[in-house]
Amino acid sequence: MKIICCIKHVPDTNAQIQLAADKKNINRDTISYVMSPYDEFAVEEALRIREKNPGTTVAVMTLGPERVDQVLRTGLAMGADEAIHILDSNNAASDPLLTAKCLAQVIKAGNYDIVFCGRQAVDNDAFQVGSAIAVTLDIGGITLAGKVTVDGATKKVTVERVIEGGSKQTISGKMPVLITAQKGLNEPRFASLPGIMKAKSKPVVKKNVSELSVDLTSRMTLESLEIPTYERKKHIIRGEQDGKAAAKELLNLLRTEAKVLE
Amino acid sequence: MNVLVVAEISNGKVKRAALEALTLAGSLSSGGIVTAVLAGPFNPEAQNTLARYGAKNIFYAEHDQIQKQNPEAIFELVKASFKEAKSELILLSASFLGKELGGRLSAALNAPLANDCIQVKSSGSDILVRRPMYAGKVIANLKLSGSANIVSVRPNAYTAKENSQTASAKKLALDNAALKTQVESLESAQQKRPELTEADIVVSGGRGMRGPENYHIIEAFADKIGAAVGASRAAVDAGWRPHSDQVGQTGKVVSPKLYIACGISGAIQHFAGMGSSKCIVAINKDAEASIFKKCDYGIVGDLFEIVPFLTEEVSNSHF
Secondary structure, three states: OEEEEEOOEEEOOOOOOOEOOOOOOEOOOOOOEEEOHHHHHHHHHHHHHHHHOOOOEEEEEEEEOHHHHHHHHHHHHHOOOEEEEEEOOOOOOOOHHHHHHHHHHHHHHHOOOEEEEEOOOOOOOOOOHHHHHHHHHOOEEEEEEOEEEEEOOOOEEEEEEEOHHHOEEEEEEEOOEEEEEOOOOOOOOOOOHHHHHHHOOOOEEEEEHHHOOOOOOOOEEEEEEEOOOOOOOOEEEEOOOOHHHHHHHHHHHHHHOOOOOO | OOEEEEEEEEOOEEOHHHHHHHHHHHHHHOOOOEEEEEEOOOOHHHHHHHHHOOOOEEEEOOOHHHHOOOHHHHHHHHHHHHHHHOOOEEEEEOOHHHHHHHHHHHHHHOOOEEEEEOEEEEEOOEEEEEEEEHHHOEEEEEEEOOOOEEEEEOOOOOOOOOOOOOOEEEEOOOOHHHOOEEEEEEEOOOOOOOOOOOOOEEEEEOHHHOOHHHOHHHHHHHHHHOOEEEEOHHHHHOOOOOHHHEEOOOOEOOOOOEEEEEOOOOOHHHHHHHOOOOEEEEEEOOOOOHHHHOOOEEEEOOHHHHHHHHHHHHHHHOO
């Protein structure tokens, strides 16, 4: 079996985001970058499938400028066999639809059986690339996987997932198939020191977006970014002595001042 | 412009987020036709509701996989409806389903997509949106200029208003053979409480709850005020609550009128998930907790004492 995981280098979720002077980018200098948390579940699941199905290979792939190849090193250190970097030095394919088309083209050329993505990347939260890849490749797509069962012989993939309202759904499809990972799918491993050492000698194939036959015309323009500010009243009631009075006071404020409670 | 609204259904009822999208569609259409497509089984009550909120045409399909909420089947139906209605704009709810449909449709129609928008305007044939990124730490202003555009709208961003129309319903055919995925089973959860992302009020519990056995305290309060129940990442990672309850950057983003955080210190990832709430209330025994710097009202005190008092007082004074 051939598995590929599409992963992304994103700001740590702890990061305080600041804007660059042009207000069209974030200031990258002050923050650390990690593999998007949902992509970690995706890579982990691929590695577990490989463990159960000898002969399986796992590739990790990302798209972006030179600096993002660090996330591929992380994927390789976790245990992936090979990596593909679609180099996009000028962010020509950063529109998620174009990203999906570029990734899809490389996936198609590689004849992969399973494509894994995280449910979303936690930087622009587009929630688009995974399902757009499935449609572009005209293969089955299953999002928000909470459990994945793979039958290598019949090529059947079965996914359990929780949807809106907490309902549980079981969806199946035949390979090739795309799956997006939800939190809870597994407990991702950390890259071990030997893993990190080994990763250094693993291959990273470089391709350039300009080599692909994808029309990079974007119909989405980023006009500006802003940091939202919310004015908060910060009315603090001391309730250590008389909790009941504090509760009464709070309910009164919510009803008469904030008018958010009937 | 002609607008197609994808209307999700829960227990036979059109979800409120769909009515919010219909209201928005009415204001954007300026003379164009507003069509609704049912992302679920047809029923006359749903038809009436959609007409009452401004749908002129209603499309649906009778299909086992639509009944079972297969996103691929619903996607095929929306795609067929898009062609039939000659739509220029597709509005979805920013639910998991809506966002997946958006991603699929963007590839199928080669159309730009903005998911989870908090504001949508038209400017000529372009669509201008505001949408959170980095889980709300940043707001992006985007312009979509496709021949068709796709937008999913965050629940609670718009208020649903009635705008009665006489609507006709039309059944579209779905090709079963085209489906590459099959929903084998759907186990509907008993929904006692409102959906977290759509609720007017959310009561959440964090590490200060001390254990899963204590959540009945906030559940009792939530049920008194008709609220959904959420949890912080700490409580989910400790295994106290399911991941589907998690509010924050790696969980759900909520934007209710009132958010009540109990025993939550206020980590940046948590704020990313609830920072756009209209009114934030914090209950925490640690007066130094960072949540007190970013809330509207706070009580410094023991939540095990305060929350039951709140439950009691709400009952006394109102119901």
